[in-house]
Amino acid sequence: MSDAAALTPPICRGCGTQYTAPRPDCPVCLDERQYVSPAGQRWTTLAELREAGHTGRFEEEGPDVLGVGVTPQFAIGQRALLLRTAAGNVLWDCVPYLDDAMVRAIEELGGIDHIAISHPHFYSSMVEWAHAFDAPVHLHEADRAWVGRPDPSLHFWSGRTHHLTDEVTLINPGVHFPGSAVLHWSAGDGALFTGDVFNVCPDNNWVSLMYSYPNHIPERPHAVRAAADLLSTYHFDRIYGAWWHRVVPSQGNKTLTRSIDRYLSFEQAPTPTDA
Template sequence: MCATCGTQHAPSAAPPASCAICEDPRQWVPASGQQWTTMEALARRHVIGFREVAPDMLGLGMFPDFAIAQRALLLRTPAGNVLWDCVALLDPATVAIVKALGGIAAIAISHPHYYTSMVEWAQAFDCPVLLHAADRRWVMRPDPALRYWDGERREVLPGVTLHRLGGHYAGGTILHSAAGKGSILTGDIASVAPDRQHVSFMWSFPNWVPLPAAEVSRMGAVLDALDFDAVYGAWWDRVIPEGGKAAVRRSVDRYVAAVTGPGPLGD
């Protein structure tokens, strides 16, 4: 398992020579060099904590933080539970808790930085992992549980759909839930900003490489076609609980103005 991005690789007698996901210019390799760990080593130093994020939605995250430090979301629906994104650790306590909550009908992941230990999770809960086929080459541990989908939309369960947004990765995906006023789970494909009033879009976040204005306008059109009020990003505090659709519209307009306009947005 890569200690920088958390991606689990296929079993081998020795660690791989490198992590392709971290050597990609969207990510990074530490100055100290590539480092590796294992599930067993993680379990000695970390635990998974749960937090209610919204009614029928639980967050699962590693404490202390590991790698990119994202948290996953367990969306609970009458038709079954969906795990959105993934974390590197899976321990017996987590398996027992999630099974007591009804298990997992499907796992869906926004992009390769959050693939982590998806195969371990799929095997533990006997469920498929839905990945967009455009990002297939970034899978470091192939497994029959991985199901690749093409196109722009894929239904997971009634009222729960995946939409290809692109941008950060060609297959960058968000999840839309139609329950209540609607919500979107975006990872950092449309990343909730620290002010929790905007989202933003980047080709590389750690290396500060933006996306072209035309690409963000296209992404904004995809988002504008969905009905939603809340936006759930990749980290615990990155949530827009209401007014999310207006926030996304403002954010797209601001982004396009910032990268195409004649100068700074303001003093």
């Protein structure tokens, strides 16, 4: 990193988390739910990403749901989602990149009233986004320790649910991270926004649950059962995952139930015996 770049908040090239000041390591990547590249810990800044030719990417992902991402792909490659609700725009999850053109495009759609994030892997450059749109960021208290850039724009909630508006509720299912969140939007046929707390599979008839996706560590069965019980009281036709076009287009409740039943069936299967 150049001397000039070191004066601005650094961004981990592995996971996309932005920190207040330069540091030798990234705690998010050192955790067993993520990883440090074999090439070692590497850093960049928003200025360097802009100079390298990164730009914003926008695509409709569903009714009143706009995908917001970056091209070329950076870090773990997630896209955020802009929900255009009756009570204002909500940005669900976040991406490490932001530039003036992206800000103008979103302002033309009404800006951002709230930012809510599913878990620490997607904290990314959330403070940059909060400052650009003068919007509060809603995070679960249980994951406060993972914040790399503390700021007054960060608002911490606790418990199992937190209502942003009459239509939008944050829910803490407690899988993947203790403070993980999913977002339920009750308008129309209902929708559930999950990041990869519940990961929409390439076959979008299924979702998956993992404690660590890159390191292939399964989620604890008791946590999966508790999450299923918590979400059983919410209706949602669609499920929106963390990556482009990872959307369950219909029968979201049935898809989630079927997926959890399949997951737990392996845990409950009898141990095979030697012949």
